[in-house]
Amino acid sequence: MRDILKSFMSNGLQLTGQGSLRRRRSGYKTAADGFENAACERLEDRALLAAQNILSDAPVKQVAAGETVDIPIVYQTTDDNGAGVALRASLIDFNLHFDADALTFVEVINVFQEGLQGGSIQTLTESKSDNDAATDTVLKARYTDTDAAQDAGWPNSHGNNGRTLYVARFTAKAGFSGTSINFTDNETGAITGQSGTFDFSAASLILQAPSGPTISISNASAVSEGGNAVFNVTLSAAMATAVTVNYSTVDGDGPTGALAGEDYTAKTDQTLTFAPGETQKQITIATTDDALVEATETFDVTLSNASGVSIGNATAQGTITDNDDPLPRISAINALPVTEGEVATFTVRLNVAADSAVTVKYRTADGNGPSGATDGVDLTAISNQTLTFAAGETEKTVTVTTLDDDNPEPAETFELQFFDSVGATIATPAAIGTINDNDAALPSLSISDAAAVAEGSDAVFTVTLSEAAASDVTVRYSTANGAGPTGAVAGADFSGHTNTQLTFTPGETSKTITITTVDDTLPESNETFSVVLSGAGGAVIGTATATGTINDNDGGGNQGNGNVDGDSDFDASDAFMIHLVKLSGTNTQIDQSKGSSPLTAAQIRANIDQLGLAADVDGNGAFNASDSFLIQLVKLSGTNTQIDQSKGSSALTAAQIRANVDSLGNSASGSSSRVAAVRASFGVSSSAQSEQDDLFDDSSSAATATAIATPDAGSSDDLASDVWGEFRSWIDTI
Known part of the structure; x- marks a missing residue:
């Protein structure tokens, strides 16, 4: 069969054979599963230019008017060399096109159900062209990987020679003179284990009307195991001389496929002879009566090498029903x-x-x-x-x-x-x-925050046991760096500890942990770090984490760093510039938005870039547009609720983010006066500066909303035009 496959593929056609399956009665598995899976894994170790192929079991079939023909639809994957290989996919969605004027669609049988969307093959009017004007109807099938968590890729099991997805049954209409069955794809999936996707390839099936007499085989009636399956073989016309044809049995496909030697007696290249004048013969296949409880199973009989006539329907199916009682x-x-x-x-x-x-x-x-x-x-x-x-x-x-x-x-x-x-x-x-359990409950361990200390002093954390124990209680503790620009760092700001053990002797209920802080010469913000308890013995951990605070003693923090436009303070105009740059604003847009700043756009951009991680106000490890949005929100008097709604995945509280923003400059000076001026220009009194009544309050009056949307041209403070107007104009431009 591999030689036949190679022959068809070398001529631009593809033919799949029936893969021999070996079934275990507790489940079903291909005999070569291990080899195929290993080959698949080896292929998936490298990039593949792979294809999903849809084809039938032969490139040409003969069928006479009035005859019924079964057409197996085979799914096969090929590697970058064009060789058949059992690759797995995320999906395949394809159409079978046929001419309803030439063929009557009867049914689909032997449908492979794994991953079939909707559980059935759809019959639809043709909407996607197959470049064949004669076809007008399609059978549509969509298979996806529905059990990726259990077994990544679809199908879970198939061989190098492909997987039969279903068998389409047609009857040739009166006057049938020939037709084609074509295939197109709607969507192809990705290769399991690879970043690439599959190409789609298909081989049309040509149905020819025989020019002379034909010989055909029809399905056998279902028999109980142990009975004989009888297949009728028919000549379309009596012949004056003897006609011979060979026949062979083929194991069924998948978990319901009957196996030669286990379920029936195989026949290989047997000869059936029609004497002159005969038009009907039978092929009898003995089935095996076993003691195993199993599903109804199928196998095929195929005709080949006919003498003096053409073969019409070459394949028929036998069905074996089980006769064993189910096991307890x-x-x-x-x-x-x-x-x-x-x-x-x-x-x-x-x-x-x-x-x-x-x-x-x-x-x-x-x-x-x-x-x-x-x-x-x-x-x-x-x-x-x-x-x-x-x-x-x-x-x-x-x-x-x-x-x-x-x-x-x-x-x-x-x-x-x-x-x-x-x-x-x-x-x-x-x-x-x-x-x-029947033992008394364990006491609980908790750690409390250390009092704030000046850098260079010891931060002291108290660990308490809820009640004295009769034996030693142990717990480990480790330090953890703080988050964001106000986070203290082990080695630079304090002495780190990892899994240091603390022991409570019998009767003790309180212990302390002392962490030495580092006195440096850098002006910086007040910083925080944590001590975390773990691995308790003889007790459970209640409160596991506490915070230490290190106050700077070098003259006060990062004042002025946020003043990127070079005026007297860090205010909402600076916040707007920062957000503009982090949203990829151009130098032209900076110049249009900088107001009375004496700096060039390049200087403002450089000032913003120099902020670096000091502006990582949400503590996520990078200075980006999320930080610049939060900076602008705070400088425009956004509430803590609005900060929480805008902070994304940040682990910091709104108060911590607000403190980080304030650390970029003196927000209590110029910014507050400018915000007050904005409030006054919008008709908002200073006494209304609460979280329930600010620039962002959704419950503000319609008049306030109108004022915000259309600032008073006569406002004495220029923020309404310099910030709000420029911000709205810039947003409209972007």
């Missing part, structure tokens, strides 16, 4: 909670009594996470024990011994797992056991 199902019920030291009892049941013994193995498994019970500490483990149901029994119990310790702890869980059943299937693979 094993289920387990969660044990009732027990106090540590008691025995947990699990009830295990069969849904129906069996005629013979049923066995299943079981074992315990530790729970997950901090509330998971542990073998040897919380319970006595069980490994590979066998539970037996005698004939007629439907209920058994399994007991697990729990252990009584002296450790106060939360309720803990473990699993009782079931596997390797004989004579039944496992409906419940695991049940849960719960162990309740």
